[in-house]
Amino acid sequence: METRASTQCQVQVAFGRKAMKRDEAEKLRPAAVVELDAFADDYVDVYADGQLIARGRPVVVDGKLGVKIQEAMVSRMLTCPVPWNSDEV
Secondary structure: OOOHHHOOOOEEEEOOOOOOOHHHHHOOOOOOOOOOOOOOOOOEEEEEOOEEEEEEEEEEEOOEEEEEEEEEOHHHOOOOOOOOOHHHO
């Protein structure tokens, strides 16, 4: 039986949002800049399977982007829907 620890979740990080009309989105081209609703020093939101699980600061690790977690929503973590047997935990 698969356990929660071995199940993969889709993790996404949101730096901000922008409401945009469809025709505006279709006109986006390389080098276009989309202004978001967040400021440069705001926390970014971390989602697991669409559910907010943490907030943090963007960091660079070995040339790659990462997130240093500042706030974790512990009650929301690991809520990816998976079949599991409570007797195994």
